[in-house]
Amino acid sequence: MKRIIITLLIISIAFLGWRFIRPMNIFVVNDLFAWPIDTSQVAAPLNTLSAKECGACHEEIYREWKTSIHSQSWTDPYFQADFVFDNQQYICRTCHTPLDRQLPELAVGYKDKDKWYPILKNNSDFDPELQQEGVTCAACHFREGKIRTVMMHNNAPHPLSRLDSPNRICVRCHVVSGERWDTFLTFPPCGTVAEIETSKGKGYEEQSQDMSAEVVDSLGCVNCHMPLKKRPLVAGGVNHNARQHLWRGGHDPQQVKKGLTIALHQTKNLKPNQQSYTLSISNTGANHYIPTGTPDRHLIVRLRILDANENILDEQENKLIRTVLWRPVILDLWDTRLPVNELRQYTIDITSSYKGRAKYIEADVRYYLVDKKRLQRINYQSKNPLNYEIFSKRIELANE
Numbered sequence: 001m002k003r004i005i006i007t008l009l010i011i012s013i014a015f016l017g018w019r020f021i022r023p024m025n026i027f028v029v030n031d032l033f034a035w036p037i038d039t040s041q042v043a044a045p046l047n048t049l050s051a052k053e054c055g056a057c058h059e060e061i062y063r064e065w066k067t068s069i070h071s072q073s074w075t076d077p078y079f080q081a082d083f084v085f086d087n088q089q090y091i092c093r094t095c096h097t098p099l100d101r102q103l104p105e106l107a108v109g110y111k112d113k114d115k116w117y118p119i120l121k122n123n124s125d126f127d128p129e130l131q132q133e134g135v136t137c138a139a140c141h142f143r144e145g146k147i148r149t150v151m152m153h154n155n156a157p158h159p160l161s162r163l164d165s166p167n168r169i170c171v172r173c174h175v176v177s178g179e180r181w182d183t184f185l186t187f188p189p190c191g192t193v194a195e196i197e198t199s200k201g202k203g204y205e206e207q208s209q210d211m212s213a214e215v216v217d218s219l220g221c222v223n224c225h226m227p228l229k230k231r232p233l234v235a236g237g238v239n240h241n242a243r244q245h246l247w248r249g250g251h252d253p254q255q256v257k258k259g260l261t262i263a264l265h266q267t268k269n270l271k272p273n274q275q276s277y278t279l280s281i282s283n284t285g286a287n288h289y290i291p292t293g294t295p296d297r298h299l300i301v302r303l304r305i306l307d308a309n310e311n312i313l314d315e316q317e318n319k320l321i322r323t324v325l326w327r328p329v330i331l332d333l334w335d336t337r338l339p340v341n342e343l344r345q346y347t348i349d350i351t352s353s354y355k356g357r358a359k360y361i362e363a364d365v366r367y368y369l370v371d372k373k374r375l376q377r378i379n380y381q382s383k384n385p386l387n388y389e390i391f392s393k394r395i396e397l398a399n400e
Helices: 002-021 051-055 059-066 077-085 090-096 137-141 192-199 213-218 221-225 253-259 372-378
Strands: 105-110 118-122 146-149 160-162 228-232 239-243 260-267 275-283 298-306 312-325 330-335 343-350 360-368 387-396
Touching: 051 059, 051 137, 077 090, 077 372, 090 118, 137 146, 253 260, 253 387, 260 360, 260 387, 275 298, 275 360, 298 343, 312 343
Parallel strands: 146 160
Antiparallel strands: 105 118, 228 239, 260 275, 275 343, 298 312, 298 360, 312 330, 360 387
């Protein structure tokens, strides 16, 4: 009996040890992005499927795309550092470079149910220049030799097919599944669709490629991230309500500001010799949490009391972040991000101990794209700021 107990203990310790050093596969690969987009049926005048070809006619849309994160999905330095750190997982490529000819190797199958370990073959049609374009025009609009569009035109120089739900394009990559034996998450990582569904009171069920058209149409992705603009699709063409191809999100301060209502004001305080100031922040403009996407993204709210010489007398800091335990199991610990329409208030008090010294109340809110610990772990030094200010206000206190 004692030998059995010792054996079971050794097995348990070994298993837990493996769970702490195992490859970090944090979601189940959806069939929507397990396989690249087939480009074998290319018809003239599409040829290479490069965005530059599309831009010859769709000039304004091409210029917009060039400024987008989609165009940088492969070349972005942070992605490349993260990609290398995570052993260049094949499944990362199928969203960051979705076309089959953007991949140096193609999966002919997978060794595991979760589709993290592909069986690969060399790709004779690999186009390294097209790879640099990341999520290029064809990644969203090319299927089965035709260009998918919500606007059908008889005089188009290439074959067209109707796209009934533009949100269907988004969910190819922006939906992941999290249902695994070792996973206990409220939402899967980057679970924006799950957040939207829950905010509408429908409750969340694991999303898959079988999501109904009704669910996809209701997401509202393009309404916010691809606003309409009256313009011709091609130079000299007829004006249409056409969507902008910008996809502004967490990397864009103005887009984040649109989603938040923030104010700093004095609050009533019944305690004698004490003043209080409150920063109010609410998610009034997004159908999902703010921030959303990778759990590394977070907001930091700071309140300070300063004297006349800018010295800090008191300071308060609050972090709005999703905190996940990744090892030995995957578990949501807590989530302090802002759900839809939720109001948060943070208060700082000027007590009698600051009497005659307190000169300013100062508040700021900053958006962080990446957690500092993650940057240190992957040894990444960014040339560009990875956080930015979305609110700042200072109130000068009246002299007593």
